[in-house]
Amino acid sequence: MPKDVFEDVIFLEKPKTVWQLLKTLYLIEEQNLLKICNTDGYFFLLFLKKSSKLFTIMSIIGCLIIMPVYYREVNRQEVENVLHE
Numbered sequence: 001m002p003k004d005v006f007e008d009v010i011f012l013e014k015p016k017t018v019w020q021l022l023k024t025l026y027l028i029e030e031q032n033l034l035k036i037c038n039t040d041g042y043f044f045l046l047f048l049k050k051s052s053k054l055f056t057i058m059s060i061i062g063c064l065i066i067m068p069v070y071y072r073e074v075n076r077q078e079v080e081n082v083l084h085e
Contacts, residue, residue: 022052026049033046
């Protein structure tokens with residue numbers, strides 16, 4: 001049997017956790033992803049990959065904006081409570 005028979009075959013193991021699944025999704029190249037699944041699956045996984053990056057960035061920016069506002073309000077209420085005592 002010639003050696004190049006398994007050249008285009010990609011072996012993947014079944015992921016045991018969600019983190020392992022996401023790690024596999026981000027580490028595999030998009031050309032190999034297209035070889036593994038059909039075009040519908042490829043576009044869904046590509047959408048999942050891109051949207052998870054977008055929502056991660058939006059969550060970080062949201063936390064950076066909301067956390068200082070929240071802690072400033074908590075500190076203001078604590079100061080008002082101390083002044084009213």
